[in-house]
Amino acid sequence: MNIVETNLNLGQMSYGNNPQEITVHHAESSHCSIEDINSWHKENGWAGVGYHYFVRKDGSIYKGRPDNAIGAHCQGNNTNTLGVCFEGSYNTETMPEVQLNAGKELITYLKDKYGISCVSRHKDHMSTDCPGNNFPWNELISGGSYNPEVAVSSTQNNSDNWVSRLQEECNVQGFSNQVVDGIPGPNTLNGCPTMRQGAQGNITRLLQEKLVSLGFDTNGVDGIFGNGTDYAVRAFQGRCGLIADGIVGPNTWTKLLGL
Numbered sequence: 001m002n003i004v005e006t007n008l009n010l011g012q013m014s015y016g017n018n019p020q021e022i023t024v025h026h027a028e029s030s031h032c033s034i035e036d037i038n039s040w041h042k043e044n045g046w047a048g049v050g051y052h053y054f055v056r057k058d059g060s061i062y063k064g065r066p067d068n069a070i071g072a073h074c075q076g077n078n079t080n081t082l083g084v085c086f087e088g089s090y091n092t093e094t095m096p097e098v099q100l101n102a103g104k105e106l107i108t109y110l111k112d113k114y115g116i117s118c119v120s121r122h123k124d125h126m127s128t129d130c131p132g133n134n135f136p137w138n139e140l141i142s143g144g145s146y147n148p149e150v151a152v153s154s155t156q157n158n159s160d161n162w163v164s165r166l167q168e169e170c171n172v173q174g175f176s177n178q179v180v181d182g183i184p185g186p187n188t189l190n191g192c193p194t195m196r197q198g199a200q201g202n203i204t205r206l207l208q209e210k211l212v213s214l215g216f217d218t219n220g221v222d223g224i225f226g227n228g229t230d231y232a233v234r235a236f237q238g239r240c241g242l243i244a245d246g247i248v249g250p251n252t253w254t255k256l257l258g259l
Helices: 034-043 097-114 137-141 161-172 186-190 202-213 227-239 250-256
Strands: 002-005 021-026 053-055 061-063 081-086 118-121 151-154
Touching (some): 053 097, 081 097, 097 137, 161 186, 161 202, 186 250, 202 227, 227 250
Parallel strands (some): 021 081
């Protein structure tokens, strides 16, 4: 299973989300992207996309809010839940099989990762028809299987604020002299220093930001590579099939940059 990290520019969020339930939604839009939803939710005055995951009709899965950030998808039931949204308007449409299979795989993965037993629909908590009368609910919760080696990839064609800030900081600190274009590539990778517990500064802070956005708890985004960041790095490395040694070198940066 591949989860695409879009590196959305999100505002201030509340953290401490401890996932114990998954709540399922539809976008109520026949065709949209997670960037569209992020824009719509910002227009509501929110920090950005309220969901934690977004499943498109082609079966691709996109990361929204970090798992440990409290969502904005189900009023009164945002704390300790994960919001999963499906592209489509399922009062009138029929879900493609590839999307259903991707959703089953994602739900199974999240249940296993967090020990979750409760999966609900938006309408189970509020007066709404979401995720739609045609949503294949019974099929979704019937379960599926997943590849435990979850890949974390990144969209690379759009300018990325996090990558731009990383590129600029590596230049400022003398590790590189690269073009700051927000597009990760070999020059970005080569400019990233090897880091480990004890490191401090803005690059460490950027590392922490990325890990938090991927759902790993660093015990604060403070620019200090302490025990919490070391634990998060090792967990990320393990998820990506790397040696979990806590050292952020070329292999780990490659995964963080989505290369």
